[in-house]
Amino acid sequence: MEGFSSEAEYLEELRRRAVLPAGFRVSTGRLTFTPNERPTQEPYRMNLSLLLADRPTEIFAAVLTRNAFPGAPVLLARNRLREPSVRGILVNNKIANVCTASGVEDAERLLSELSALIDVPAKQLFSVSTGIIGWSLPVPDMVGALPATVEALHGGDAVDFARGIMTTDAFPKVRSVSVGEGSIVACAKGAGMIEPNMATMLVFIVTDVAVSREDAQAALSAVAERSFNRISVDSDQSTSDMALLLSSAQRGSVPASTFQAALEEVCGRLAEDIVRNGEGTGHVIRVRISGMQDEATAVAAGKAVVNSPLVKTAIYGNDPNVGRIVSSLGDYAGNSGVEVDRERLFIRLGQWEVFSGGVFHLDRDKETRLSSYLQEAAMNPRIKGYPQHDRCVDIHADFGLGKAEAVVLGSDLSHEYIQENADYRT
Amino acid sequence: MEGFSSEAEYLEELRRRAVLPAGFRVSTGRLTFTPNERPTQEPYRMNLSLLLADRPTEIFAAVLTRNAFPGAPVLLARNRLREPSVRGILVNNKIANVCTASGVEDAERLLSELSALIDVPAKQLFSVSTGIIGWSLPVPDMVGALPATVEALHGGDAVDFARGIMTTDAFPKVRSVSVGEGSIVACAKGAGMIEPNMATMLVFIVTDVAVSREDAQAALSAVAERSFNRISVDSDQSTSDMALLLSSAQRGSVPASTFQAALEEVCGRLAEDIVRNGEGTGHVIRVRISGMQDEATAVAAGKAVVNSPLVKTAIYGNDPNVGRIVSSLGDYAGNSGVEVDRERLFIRLGQWEVFSGGVFHLDRDKETRLSSYLQEAAMNPRIKGYPQHDRCVDIHADFGLGKAEAVVLGSDLSHEYIQENADYRT
Numbered sequence: 001m002e003g004f005s006s007e008a009e010y011l012e013e014l015r016r017r018a019v020l021p022a023g024f025r026v027s028t029g030r031l032t033f034t035p036n037e038r039p040t041q042e043p044y045r046m047n048l049s050l051l052l053a054d055r056p057t058e059i060f061a062a063v064l065t066r067n068a069f070p071g072a073p074v075l076l077a078r079n080r081l082r083e084p085s086v087r088g089i090l091v092n093n094k095i096a097n098v099c100t101a102s103g104v105e106d107a108e109r110l111l112s113e114l115s116a117l118i119d120v121p122a123k124q125l126f127s128v129s130t131g132i133i134g135w136s137l138p139v140p141d142m143v144g145a146l147p148a149t150v151e152a153l154h155g156g157d158a159v160d161f162a163r164g165i166m167t168t169d170a171f172p173k174v175r176s177v178s179v180g181e182g183s184i185v186a187c188a189k190g191a192g193m194i195e196p197n198m199a200t201m202l203v204f205i206v207t208d209v210a211v212s213r214e215d216a217q218a219a220l221s222a223v224a225e226r227s228f229n230r231i232s233v234d235s236d237q238s239t240s241d242m243a244l245l246l247s248s249a250q251r252g253s254v255p256a257s258t259f260q261a262a263l264e265e266v267c268g269r270l271a272e273d274i275v276r277n278g279e280g281t282g283h284v285i286r287v288r289i290s291g292m293q294d295e296a297t298a299v300a301a302g303k304a305v306v307n308s309p310l311v312k313t314a315i316y317g318n319d320p321n322v323g324r325i326v327s328s329l330g331d332y333a334g335n336s337g338v339e340v341d342r343e344r345l346f347i348r349l350g351q352w353e354v355f356s357g358g359v360f361h362l363d364r365d366k367e368t369r370l371s372s373y374l375q376e377a378a379m380n381p382r383i384k385g386y387p388q389h390d391r392c393v394d395i396h397a398d399f400g401l402g403k404a405e406a407v408v409l410g411s412d413l414s415h416e417y418i419q420e421n422a423d424y425r426t
Numbered sequence: 427m428e429g430f431s432s433e434a435e436y437l438e439e440l441r442r443r444a445v446l447p448a449g450f451r452v453s454t455g456r457l458t459f460t461p462n463e464r465p466t467q468e469p470y471r472m473n474l475s476l477l478l479a480d481r482p483t484e485i486f487a488a489v490l491t492r493n494a495f496p497g498a499p500v501l502l503a504r505n506r507l508r509e510p511s512v513r514g515i516l517v518n519n520k521i522a523n524v525c526t527a528s529g530v531e532d533a534e535r536l537l538s539e540l541s542a543l544i545d546v547p548a549k550q551l552f553s554v555s556t557g558i559i560g561w562s563l564p565v566p567d568m569v570g571a572l573p574a575t576v577e578a579l580h581g582g583d584a585v586d587f588a589r590g591i592m593t594t595d596a597f598p599k600v601r602s603v604s605v606g607e608g609s610i611v612a613c614a615k616g617a618g619m620i621e622p623n624m625a626t627m628l629v630f631i632v633t634d635v636a637v638s639r640e641d642a643q644a645a646l647s648a649v650a651e652r653s654f655n656r657i658s659v660d661s662d663q664s665t666s667d668m669a670l671l672l673s674s675a676q677r678g679s680v681p682a683s684t685f686q687a688a689l690e691e692v693c694g695r696l697a698e699d700i701v702r703n704g705e706g707t708g709h710v711i712r713v714r715i716s717g718m719q720d721e722a723t724a725v726a727a728g729k730a731v732v733n734s735p736l737v738k739t740a741i742y743g744n745d746p747n748v749g750r751i752v753s754s755l756g757d758y759a760g761n762s763g764v765e766v767d768r769e770r771l772f773i774r775l776g777q778w779e780v781f782s783g784g785v786f787h788l789d790r791d792k793e794t795r796l797s798s799y800l801q802e803a804a805m806n807p808r809i810k811g812y813p814q815h816d817r818c819v820d821i822h823a824d825f826g827l828g829k830a831e832a833v834v835l836g837s838d839l840s841h842e843y844i845q846e847n848a849d850y851r852t
Contacts, residue, residue, distance in 0.1 A: 037789060066761050067757050068760035098749065098753075099781070103785075132749060134749035135786075309735075327495070327524075333494035334493045335493075338494070342525065359526055363463060419841075
């Protein structure tokens with residue numbers, strides 16, 4: 001895909017991707033509130049987004065953050081996963097509901113109010129929050145917005161839902177794929193704080209094809225490991241990230257392997273969308289590590305490159321400073337005790353070999369070509385609403401030590417990122 | 427120390443600190459060259475700095491980078507450490523001499539030319555380089571500048587030496603302390619790429635008091651671990667960092683414990699100088715982790731906080747976004763398998779308690795005070811030449827799990843950092 005030249009063009013494509021599978025409805029409500037913790041009285045805007053299955057389903061799965069201080073939504077979700085069936089998900093942005101005195105009660109209160117409105121047991125509902133950590137949910141204001149949100153439930157497409165769950169996201173993210181007689185549709189939010197283990201990333205996946213609950217969980221766990229857990233925007237992992245999958249089972253069943261392959265395609269694309277839409281992302285960096293002893297080491301080495309502020313800033317500046325790539329790999333290897341051989345290391349940036357036989361291969365002409373290559377892969381981080389293209393900066397490092405390999409995605413580090421995060425709460 | 431109001435004021439203090447111990451001379455020469463690898467023909471400036479002991483000394487010590495792809499100077503230094511005695515150090519900035527085809531030969535060539543000029547065996551000399559990784563040293567141009575550099579050798583103070591070794595450093599860094607009948611004087615360079623294990627940091631320590639060579643090495647190793655290895659500007663560790671210590675032994679000897687205590691004072695202060703002078707540093711962040719099971723875990727937890735881009739950008743923006751502190755700690759603990767108890771976690775920012783009993787304690791008034799606290803600790807990253815003050819942003823997290831603790835220093839993440847690193851080579 002060469003991307004889009006306008007937001008309207010992107011939204012048209014998004015509506016096509018976001019057509020809901022049979023048996024699901026969505027809606028998004030809005031409210032304003034004034035946080036108790038905020039110095040100024042200026043009100044905040046919040047979206048309340050609802051995803052509801054027509055009937056309870058026992059086919060659902062989840063992957064939750066590994067952060068040791070998880071938010072109330074994660075604690076709540078752990079309980080919901082023990083339920084025989086679930087029905088829907090209520091999502092709010094702006095405040096993440098993490099480690100506040102009444103966090104879990106706040107979530108339960110919201111769900112019981114929603115329960116009364118839609119006549120669904122609260123224990124069949126998830127409460128999911130994203131935004132500022134440490135502040136309290138404005139429960140009364142949110143409760144006040146519930147009736148209109150329920151009223152607005154509709155089938156059709158999930159574009160408004162995908163928009164409603166955004167925080168500082170540059171554009172809404174939806175991917176879908178046909179499978180068997182039905183489809184899998186996935187929406188995601190996530191901008192800053194994106195790292196392995198799905199940090200401050202919310203992913204909601206709905207499908208109308210059936211597999212067993214066990215197969216659904218196995219597929220989601222395996223796919224998340226190879227997609228969402230291999231992207232990094234700023235190496236932080238949040239207290240609140242989760243991926244939830246629900247099936248309405250209204251379009252027949254498919255083999256577990258077919259389901260997992262389809263899910264992997266959807267999640268793989270969505271993971272790249274999330275990096276491309278990272279706060280202030282100007283370049284998407286795709287690092288392939290090969291010739292490694294084992295996959296975990298390959299992933300860690302790739303992460304070392306995409307998380308190096310010096311590599312990230314150089315690429316932002318379209319400066320092919322390949323020395324920083326070698327330094328970040330050597331940094332990782334030397335300090336994690338991985339035995340490497342400089343003579344066997346091979347590094348390519350784009351199509352150009354820059355390191356082999358233990359030495360760099362750089363000259364004036366190659367530096368010029370590499371710089372042009374980086375410029376062509378750049379996006380304008382100030383353009384919001386749609387991705388301009390899906391080009392990546394490809395870095396390939398082969399260590400010549402084994403057969404394992406892995407691909408890791410990351411972003412550059414830009415002025416726009418600093419701007420976004422230096423005053424995130426204002 | 428409340429810092430300095432002008433560069434002149436700082437240099438005056440620096441001259442006081444930089445008075446050379448007996449038995450050492452220094453000088454700095456300059457040259458221009460055109461790198462073969464550079465797209466444009468515009469010439470570069472390079473400094474050649476020389477530190478020479480009047481006589482060979484068998485009292486010397488070193489700590490070298492753990493990076494798995496070390497530069498030629500590090501490989502060379504490993505050999506020099508096997509020599510019975512050494513005499514001096516030649517330092518160049520601008521190009522780091524890492525992984526080029528002729529890297530080690532280039533360094534040996536420089537040292538043999540220098541050897542002939544000062545009548546000192548090349549094997550008693552160190553060649554140290556810092557700057558761009560992957561490009562070759564302009565050996566002929568450097569050789570051409572050697573005679574003038576030797577000619578300029580002088581006693582007195584090491585201010586010009588401390589300036590000569592700088593790359594993107596905001597100001598020269600020298601610390602000294604009296605010990606026994608003599609003193610210890612240490613100069614450092616280091617701006618970006620500063621991380622644990624002394625990344626792209628060069629530290630040169632001279633003293634005229636004697637301890638055994640073994641005690642000197644033991645002291646330097648122990649002190650580096652608790653000072654230079656506990657600072658982080660951007661979490662990258664370079665291919666070239668090293669700390670070298672030489673003693674002229676001209677002012678008598680001191681007990682090993684006295685020497686180490688004095689060395690620790692000098693290196694501790696120098697480490698903080700290095701963070702304060704980090705590329706684009708607006709705030710110095712001092713994280714104290716206590717109540718931890720062991721020191722290594724305390725250090726790692728502290729590093730997780732000072733290396734979190736979200737914590738760093740919030741502090742740059744004077745935004746007391748303490749949720750990000752808890753998130754970065756939970757991120758570290760959850761993904762490194764450290765068992766923690768949210769109920770026992772206690773966090774203070776400045777003098778204000780922000781987290782205890784498993785929940786945040788934030789209100790409008792406290793947020794306002796915290797924001798003022800961050801503003802008062804800010805420096806103007808655009809002011810170069812001298813540090814304006816030595817205030818830190820103090821973060822204290824007690825995990826209530828054990829008796830171990832550690833202090834880690836880091837910097838915020840600013841627009842100036844991006845600017846510096848997006849076009850470092852232009």
